[in-house]
Amino acid sequence: MGRSRLREASDLGAALDRVRAETDVASRLAADPVGIVHRYGDPADVEIAGLVAASLAFGNVRALRASVERALERLGPRPGRTVRDASFGELDALLEGFVHRTTRGRDLARTLSGAGALVRRHGSVGAALKARFEGELRPALGALVRDVRAACGAPARLRSGTSLPAELLPDPVAGSACKRLLLYLRWMIRPADGVDFGLWDLPARILVIPLDTHVHRIARNLGLTRRRDVSWRTAEEVTASLRRFDPEDPVGYDFALCHMGISRACPSRRDPARCADCGLEPHCVR
Numbered sequence: 001m002g003r004s005r006l007r008e009a010s011d012l013g014a015a016l017d018r019v020r021a022e023t024d025v026a027s028r029l030a031a032d033p034v035g036i037v038h039r040y041g042d043p044a045d046v047e048i049a050g051l052v053a054a055s056l057a058f059g060n061v062r063a064l065r066a067s068v069e070r071a072l073e074r075l076g077p078r079p080g081r082t083v084r085d086a087s088f089g090e091l092d093a094l095l096e097g098f099v100h101r102t103t104r105g106r107d108l109a110r111t112l113s114g115a116g117a118l119v120r121r122h123g124s125v126g127a128a129l130k131a132r133f134e135g136e137l138r139p140a141l142g143a144l145v146r147d148v149r150a151a152c153g154a155p156a157r158l159r160s161g162t163s164l165p166a167e168l169l170p171d172p173v174a175g176s177a178c179k180r181l182l183l184y185l186r187w188m189i190r191p192a193d194g195v196d197f198g199l200w201d202l203p204a205r206i207l208v209i210p211l212d213t214h215v216h217r218i219a220r221n222l223g224l225t226r227r228r229d230v231s232w233r234t235a236e237e238v239t240a241s242l243r244r245f246d247p248e249d250p251v252g253y254d255f256a257l258c259h260m261g262i263s264r265a266c267p268s269r270r271d272p273a274r275c276a277d278c279g280l281e282p283h284c285v286r
């Protein structure tokens, strides 16, 4: 890389660091599903509340937060214990009638029942992922998804086809960006910083960015990727670009970038008034 490209890259890194440092975490947590997960103190509850919140993290943020609240209320004050001890039938009954967009209570019951089986076998979902990890995240995550599906305990007639709706637990090996799964991993693995929990014994450098439309758009604006599709490959490419600025924690920029989109501080069409206040403006190619 030439000297001017190097300087440009380090300027962008400094600008990203400033945007990250200046994010108002307290107020943004109130508009993020992970804010609900922070109500729990016991790691077993955090892990399961996080799985519920991440699984339902699609659609309008206010509506999805309301859905996460309703689902967690059904699981009682100790969701970790409930999921560890309940059968599929008991979880199915607890979540009967629950709906979030295309997701039904039974879909969530199957996911949680599979997670509960991994908790009984390994001690936690994080330990189950670690047991599958051999240096690369994607195959380990694919194996974890298949383990959850296989262990969900639902009767065979409810396990036909893919056994779980693809949108709830997609297999990363199939190419999906797996935004919600990667969001869950970010929450559980990144060091505790008031947003993420640093709960699982895996290094933050292995993470891949949870790529949604907001982050994808901003990443393209900043030249972190030229790819147009929201796919696993694009998520890896954006993560590789961010790794130049923070090799140990490339996904540490995700919360700030995502909330630039959620809060509409970064509009979907260039807006001279809003862009004038944006710390990334000198690097934005839009």
Ligand code: SF4
Binding pocket: 218, 221, 265, 266, 267, 269, 270, 271, 274, 275, 278, 279, 280, 281, 284, 285, 286
């Ligand atoms: S300059 Fe405007 S379009 Fe570019 S990242 Fe900032 S707010 Fe978004």
